[in-house]
Amino acid sequence: MLDTGLAGRVCLVTGAANGIGRATAELLAAQDAELVLCDNDADALAALPLEGLKVLADLSRRDEVERLFGELAGRLDVLIHCAGIYRIAPLPEVTDAEWDQVLDVNLRSSYLLCQGAVELMRTHGDGRIVLFGSFAARTGGLRAGVPYAASKAGVEGIARHVAQYAGPLGIRVNCLHPGFTVTPMTSILNEAARAEAAARTPLGRGCGPEEQAAMAVVLASDLASFVHGATLDVNGGMYMA
Numbered sequence: 001m002l003d004t005g006l007a008g009r010v011c012l013v014t015g016a017a018n019g020i021g022r023a024t025a026e027l028l029a030a031q032d033a034e035l036v037l038c039d040n041d042a043d044a045l046a047a048l049p050l051e052g053l054k055v056l057a058d059l060s061r062r063d064e065v066e067r068l069f070g071e072l073a074g075r076l077d078v079l080i081h082c083a084g085i086y087r088i089a090p091l092p093e094v095t096d097a098e099w100d101q102v103l104d105v106n107l108r109s110s111y112l113l114c115q116g117a118v119e120l121m122r123t124h125g126d127g128r129i130v131l132f133g134s135f136a137a138r139t140g141g142l143r144a145g146v147p148y149a150a151s152k153a154g155v156e157g158i159a160r161h162v163a164q165y166a167g168p169l170g171i172r173v174n175c176l177h178p179g180f181t182v183t184p185m186t187s188i189l190n191e192a193a194r195a196e197a198a199a200r201t202p203l204g205r206g207c208g209p210e211e212q213a214a215m216a217v218v219l220a221s222d223l224a225s226f227v228h229g230a231t232l233d234v235n236g237g238m239y240m241a
C-alpha cells in the first residue's frame with residue numbers, strides 16, 4: 001500500500017463542514033491524521049461525525065483566523081483550505097458589497113491562512129499547503145461571476161508567491177483548480193445549468209467531492225514530495241492547460 005505519511009500529522013481543513021472540505025477531512029481521518037476542522041457553519045460543523053478539534057470561525061476576518069491558529073497548540077503540518085463562496089450575477093448586476101464579500105472569503109482568507117500557517121510550519125521546517133482555486137480562474141468563469149473568477153485567479157497567485165517564499169523553509173505549496181463538482185455550493189444551479197456543465201466536460205459528468213479530496217490529500221502527502229508551486233486542474237478535461 002502507498003504510504004501518504006499523514007498518520008499523526010496535524011491537518012487543518014477549512015470548509016470542513018460541507019462538500020469538498022468534508023470529503024477531504026474524511027479522507028484524512030482514514031489516514032489517521034490529527035484533524036482540525038474549521039468552518040463558519042455552526043450546525044454542520046457540530047454535526048460532523050469526525051474526531052478532532054472543531055473551530056467555528058469566519059476565515060475572512062483576521063481576528064478569527066488568529067483565534068483559530070491560537071487553538072493549534074503550536075504545531076501545524078498540513079493546511080488544506082477549501083472554504084469558499086460563490087455568488088452568481090452577470091457583470092452589470094455585481095455590487096461592490098458582493099465583490100468585497102467574495103474577495104474577502106475566497107482571497108483574503110487564503111492570504112491570512114498562509115501567513116499564519118507558514119509561521120507555525122517554519123518552526124519545524126516542514127509543512128504542506130493546498131489552496132483551492134477554480135476552473136473559473138482558467139476560463140474566466142462567465143457563469144460564476146467576476147468576483148469569483150478574480151478571487152480564484154488571485155488564489156493561484158498567492159499559492160505561487162507563498163511557494164517561492166516558503167519553499168526554502170521546507171514548506172510545499174500547491175493550488176488545485178476543481179472543475180464542476182456536486183456539492184452544496186453547486187446545488188444552487190438548476191438542472192439545465194448542471195447538465196450544461198457536464199456537457200462541457202469531456203468526461204461527460206460532474207465530479208464527486210471525494211474525487212477532489214483525493215487529489216488535495218495526495219498533494220499534501222509524502223507522495224507529492226517534489227510537487228511544489230504547481231496548479232493541478234481536476235476538471236474532467238473541461239479546461240486543458
Ligand SMILES: NC(=O)c1ccc[n+]([C@@H]2O[C@H](COP(=O)([O-])OP(=O)(O)OC[C@H]3O[C@@H](n4cnc5c(N)ncnc54)[C@H](O)[C@@H]3O)[C@@H](O)[C@H]2O)c1
Binds near residue numbers: 014015081083183
Ligand atoms: N463545487 C464546485 O463545483 C467547485 C468548482 C471549483 C472550485 N470550487 C472550490 O472548492 C472549494 C470547496 O467548494 P465546495 O463545493 O465544497 O463548497 P461548499 O459550499 O459545499 O463548502 C464550502 C464550505 O466553506 C464554508 N465557508 C464559507 N464561507 C466561510 C467563511 N467565511 N469562513 C469559514 N468557512 C466558510 C461553508 O460553510 C462550507 O461548509 C471552494 O473554495 C470552491 O470555490 C468548487
